[in-house]
Amino acid sequence: xxxxxxxxxxxxxxxxxxxxxxxxxxxxxxxxxxxxxxxxxxxxxxxxxxxxxxxxxxxxxxxxxxxxxxxxxxxxxxxxxxxxxxxxxxxxxxxxxxxxxxxxxxxxxxxxxxxxxxxxxxx
Amino acid sequence: xxxxxxxxxxxxxxxxxxxxxxxxxxxxxxxxxxxxxxxxxxxxxxxxxxxxxxxxxxxxxxxxxxxxxxxxxxxxxxxxxxxxxxxxxxxxxxxxxxxxxxxxxxxxxxxxxxxxxxxxxxxxxxxxxxxxxxxxxxxxxxxxxxxxxxxxxxxxxxxxxxxxxxxxxxxxxxxxxxxxxxxxxxxxxxxxxxxxxxxxxxxxxxxxxxxxxxxxxxxxxxxxxxxxxxxxxxxxxxxxxxxxxxxxxxxxxxxxxxxxxxxxxxxxxxxxxxxxxxxxxxxxxxxxxxxxxxxxxxxxxxxxxxxxxxxxxxxxxxxxxxxxxxxxxxxxxxxxxxxxxxxxxxxxxxxxxxxxxxxxxxxxxxxxxxxxxxxxxxxxx
Numbered sequence: 001x002x003x004x005x006x007x008x009x010x011x012x013x014x015x016x017x018x019x020x021x022x023x024x025x026x027x028x029x030x031x032x033x034x035x036x037x038x039x040x041x042x043x044x045x046x047x048x049x050x051x052x053x054x055x056x057x058x059x060x061x062x063x064x065x066x067x068x069x070x071x072x073x074x075x076x077x078x079x080x081x082x083x084x085x086x087x088x089x090x091x092x093x094x095x096x097x098x099x100x101x102x103x104x105x106x107x108x109x110x111x112x113x114x115x116x117x118x119x120x121x122x123x
Numbered sequence: 124x125x126x127x128x129x130x131x132x133x134x135x136x137x138x139x140x141x142x143x144x145x146x147x148x149x150x151x152x153x154x155x156x157x158x159x160x161x162x163x164x165x166x167x168x169x170x171x172x173x174x175x176x177x178x179x180x181x182x183x184x185x186x187x188x189x190x191x192x193x194x195x196x197x198x199x200x201x202x203x204x205x206x207x208x209x210x211x212x213x214x215x216x217x218x219x220x221x222x223x224x225x226x227x228x229x230x231x232x233x234x235x236x237x238x239x240x241x242x243x244x245x246x247x248x249x250x251x252x253x254x255x256x257x258x259x260x261x262x263x264x265x266x267x268x269x270x271x272x273x274x275x276x277x278x279x280x281x282x283x284x285x286x287x288x289x290x291x292x293x294x295x296x297x298x299x300x301x302x303x304x305x306x307x308x309x310x311x312x313x314x315x316x317x318x319x320x321x322x323x324x325x326x327x328x329x330x331x332x333x334x335x336x337x338x339x340x341x342x343x344x345x346x347x348x349x350x351x352x353x354x355x356x357x358x359x360x361x362x363x364x365x366x367x368x369x370x371x372x373x374x375x376x377x378x379x380x381x382x383x384x385x386x387x388x389x390x391x392x393x394x395x396x397x398x399x400x401x402x403x404x405x406x407x408x409x410x411x412x413x414x415x416x417x418x419x420x421x422x423x424x425x426x427x428x429x430x431x432x433x434x435x436x437x438x439x440x441x442x443x444x445x446x447x448x449x450x451x452x453x454x455x456x457x458x459x460x461x462x463x464x465x466x467x468x469x470x471x472x473x474x475x476x477x478x479x480x481x482x483x484x485x486x487x488x489x490x491x492x493x494x495x496x497x498x499x500x501x502x503x504x
Binding site: 032033035036038054056057058059060061083 | 161162166167168170356359360429431433452453455460482
């Protein structure tokens with residue numbers, strides 16, 4: 001299952017025409033203690049680059065943009081009771097939402113694991 | 124992902140302990156014109172450590188000023204609503220610099236050190252404060268800016284025990300008193316001006332130390348296992364829980380002390396006698412408050428759920444907008460969001476059910492007494 005990364009510090013797991021989205025370990029580290037995650041409603045159709053979720057840390061609210069366009073099919077209900085999962089397991093249990101991939105060409109140009117690692121090191 | 128915090132990195136100054144913070148693993152951010160540590164291991168961990176043990180905060184960005192001269196107290200009283208002339212040596216008082224219209228120029232601590240009056244003012248306001256003081260005080264009052272001094276705050280329930288071990292005699296200080304102490308290490312003696320006060324709601328101290336000794340002192344303090352460094356992030360969540368306003372957010376020149384719920388800073392005698400800049404406006408607001416015609420008031424809000432309402436969120440009573448959040452966040456101690464807001468006085472009574480609007484959603488909120496978390500100041504054993 002290929003995993004892609006954006007320069008906005010999101011990861012995208014692609015499985016067929018479905019994608020799972022979360023934020024990276026680097027992102028959670030930068031945000032600090034996460035106290036609330038506002039997730040989109042299932043059925044919402046979002047466009048690439050538009051607001052998809054909001055992460056509230058103690059310090060501030062940060063937008064999470066949709067890395068690709070699609071329709072939200074599922075959100076991670078575990079985050080309602082335990083938003084700190086994003087801190088403890090950002091790239092696995094702390095996933096945000098799943099969506100259908102409406103245009104797979106949007107995946108082109110995203111980074112792979114190695115590319116993202118180099119990107120983070122350059123920051 | 125985008126951080127909404129504005130970052131202006133032009134012309135930033137560094138603190139005397141800049142290298143020390145970085146060596147401690149701090150993340151540095153611009154604040155009040157300085158590069159300052161926002162956190163070390165994490166805001167919640169630092170917050171909780173301050174509530175249960177003791178934390179060391181560097182607040183050297185704040186302005187440390189002194190006034191010296193015949194009648195300095197009397198002259199300063201012309202610029203603020205607190206009683207200063209009757210302040211005994213070693214005692215301190217919270218006060219406010221006011222405009223003619225009663226707006227808050229800054230909030231500050233005034234201490235009678237004996238030889239002079241010491242003022243600690245907000246970092247972001249200090250240059251304007253100095254200009255304001257210099258403009259209004261007579262020329263024979265000497266104003267000195269101790270810009271080569273650091274200010275370290277040691278805060279938390281263990282602060283008293285920790286400091287007494289390092290600097291014997293400090294346990295004699297009670298809340299809002301201060302004194303000069305000597306600290307000797309490796310045969311060198313440093314003079315420390317220590318105040319039992321702070322901005323967290325906990326017992327603790329603020330220690331004024333020459334920048335040349337600041338690193339030694341910081342190291343000596345964190346050598347005690349009960350002390351860890353804490354950053355601006357925890358300082359903000361702690362002061363919010365303690366119900367203490369933050370200048371530039373909960374206070375500014377368009378806000379008067381009565382609306383800000385800071386009437387305790389209006390000394391009784393001076394309310395009637397006046398004689399300070401802004402008195403007329405403040406007296407009018409006090410009359411409004413007594414007559415039930417005050418327009419708005421700073422209140423605490425306890426929110427349901429987990430989603431915080433931040434500064435700028437509108438406050439509603441039904442369909443009517445009745446106020447605005449000026450500080451808000453998640454309370455680590457209470458495990459729920461809290462906020463300070465300015466609300467129409469008609470809707471400011473404790474227990475009033477209101478709503479905060481965040482990204483189109485209405486969050487239930489209840490007007491709540493402050494502090495949200497009880498103060499634990501040391502008033503004597």
